[in-house]
Each structure stands twice: as C-alpha cells, then as structure tokens.
Amino acid sequence: MTESLLEDRRTIWVVAGITFLLFLIGNLPWQLDDYDQAKQAFTSFEMIKEGHWFYQQTPHERVATKPPLVGWISAGLFAITRSWEVSWRLPSLLAAMALAVLLFRTACSAYGTIAGLVALGAFGLNLLSPRLATLVRTDMPLALVIFLIGLLIWRKIEGQEEWKPRDRIRLFALLTISMLIKGPIVYAFLLPGIGVFEWWRRRHVHGSCSHGAVSPCHGSHDERRDTARRLQSAWSGWWPWIVSLAVFLLWVASGILFQLGFFDEVVMREFLGRFGETIHRPQPLYFYLPHLLHKFAPWSILLIAIAIFDLASRRWKIGAAFRAISPGIFWLVCWSLGGLIAMSLIPSKRVDRIFPVVPPLCLLLAAQIGSCLPRSHGGLAKAFGAVSR
DSSP: OHHHHHTOHHHHHHHHHHHHHHHHHTTOSOOOSSTTHHHHHHHHHHHHHHOOOSOOBOTTSSBOOSOSHHHHHHHHHHHHHOOHHHHHHHHHHHHHHHHHHHHHHHHHHHHOHHHHHHHHHHHHSSSSHHHHTTSSSSHHHHHHHHHHHHHHHHHHHHHTOOOOHHHHHHHHHHHHHHHHHHTTHHHHHHHHHHHHHHHHHHHHGGGOOTTSOOSOOOOOHHHHHHHHHHHGGGOOOSHHHHHHHHHHHHHHHHHHHHSTTHIIIIIIIIIGGGGSSSSSOBOOTTSHHHHHHHHTTTHHHHHHHHHHHHHHHTTTOHHHHHHHSOHHHHHHHHHHHHHHHHHHTSSBOOGGGGGGGHHHHHHHHHHHHHHHSOOOOOGGGGTTOOOOO
16 A cells, blocks of 8 residues: 555655645745855846956955856846746746656666655655755756766666767767756766776776676676676766866966956965965865765765665675675766765865765665665656656
C-alpha cells in the first residue's frame, strides 16, 4: 500500500505543489538588505539606467565583482515585466523549478518513480533550496548549470557512450555560461570528482567486464580494453574547459585594462583573497559538513543511514562495496563529495556557496532508494511533461 501511495500521480503533485509554494514564499517579505542581494540587484539596474552592460558598480560605488550574465537576464526580464522585484528574483526561481523537474525526471527514468519522488522531495523540502529560490543572487542559476554539466557526464557514463563533437560543444556552452555567472568556481565542483573517478577507473578496470559493473571478470583483453575506453567518458578532453576559461579571462583582462579598480576589487580581493585569511573571514576546514548535514536534513541522515546499512549487509567490507558499485553511481559519489571537499579547502566560506552539491546528493539518494526497491516506470514520470534528455 505504501508503494502504491508513493507511485500515485496525486502524490507527486502534492509534493511538487508544496515545493513550489515554499520556493515562492521562502523569502517573504522581499527585501535586499542581506546576503549581498543589493549588489546583484544593482548590476541589472545599472545596465538599464546607465548602459553599462559588461562592468558595473555596487551601490557603494565599488566595482561589481561578478560576471554579468545573470544581470543580463534580469535586465531582459525587466524589459518584459517592467518590475524590478520580479526581474531580480525570477532567474533564481526559474532555475529552482527547472532543477526540481530535471531531478525528478532523471531519477524516475533511471531509478524508478519512488526514487524520483524522493529526489524531488529532497531538493525542495530542505532549509537551503526554498531560501535560495527567490534570493537576488547567482547561487541557484549556478547550481542549475553545474548540475547540467554533471548530468551530461553521468549520462555518458551510464550509457557507456564516447564523447562526440556535439557533446563537447554542449559542455563548452555550459561551462562558458557558468564562467559568466560566477567565474571558475565550477572547476571546484566538478574537476575533483572527475579526477577521482578516473583514478578509480584506472585502478579497477583491469578486473572489469564490458557490461559496466566493476567486479572481477575473466573476459578477453579486448573486452577489458573496451570497458576502459567506455569508462573514460567521464573526461571530455581539454578544449571545452580551456576555451571556456579563456572567455572568462577575456572579460577579466578587459576589466583590468579599462575599468579603474577592477584589478584590486575582482582579482586581488574577490578571487585571490578567498584563499587567504586577511581579507575575508576564514572558517574552519569542517565548516560546510555540519551545516550541510543540518540544512539538508532529514535527507542527509537518510543518505548516510542507507550507506551504513549497505556496508553492514556486506559485513563492513568497503572494498567489496566499491567493487560492486556501478560507474554511474560512483560518479555521483565523486561529484558530490569532490565538490564538498574542494570547497572546504577554500578558507573563505559561506553556507550558500556549497549549494551546488545538493542536486547531485539528491540524485545519489534516489539511486540508493532505487537499489532498495523494484523499479517502476509508470505514468508518474510524465506528470511534468517531456524534458529532453
């Protein structure tokens, strides 16, 4: 009966309705006094009023430190809505809704309808997502783009597909968008996970079989080599990462040359200052972990509990667990934990900055639920309509 209730179409609409309602009301009454919202709002205001489309100032007449893409979107929305409050907050709200739908559809198709419902609930019913859904900040749009990149890699690994030119172009476009939202911070959320996944693949691939699961196999040399080639799909090659960075560096170089104070405010204070302890207030190495456990609860507790029970069922043989894990799920582990560890190494910390690890954690939780339950791909996943894969 429980499974029937969780697979009922009405259940998903209830959870989705509550989620979207929380997104809408999470920051009421709307104001710009905290979380540096006024700085982000002022960029699009200056674009419209002053015509400064590439470099802006803060309300205190200092150089704005974020790239201009989200400001461009807000400026475009203002031209349509003629409302600053709507145009400032709609990018984050739309990104939050897109993430919720994408997580649900992806989890349903891969792990079953109940897992999809859990992924949707985990993303919407926590203390972070509703708070960020209407903040005048770049965190939610950035999380959406990073999730799309990680999801592209996940689909390559799950489908055991080689990277094709059109895939690299998509990756380049997404990386460029992320660079124009918040700079190269996207590297911290993705590259550590890619590196760990490649290390894991190289270490275990000699015992792998060509159907994808990493476990001892006595297949031919050609089968093992074919598996190695397929698992390398986590890495797309260098050019999408380098060329997208070059686009961002072009914006930086132009700012240094033509904008007074840009080097001091953006390069020295905003970027390099994050790695020191004199400009920004440093936080301890473990800062993000307890905050994430708290603000992502109860889903964080459920995720850890399932992992512990799985290890206990294997008599605490961690090596056996890693040998049995599928490449797709292991990528989700690498992606989420790699981003968490990399961000923890940066001295300057704030809770909202770790938000891009939440969507992959939701998908990882869905994978755990899917492994515990029989898969079902009924009509529930069609509730939101088609989302292109």
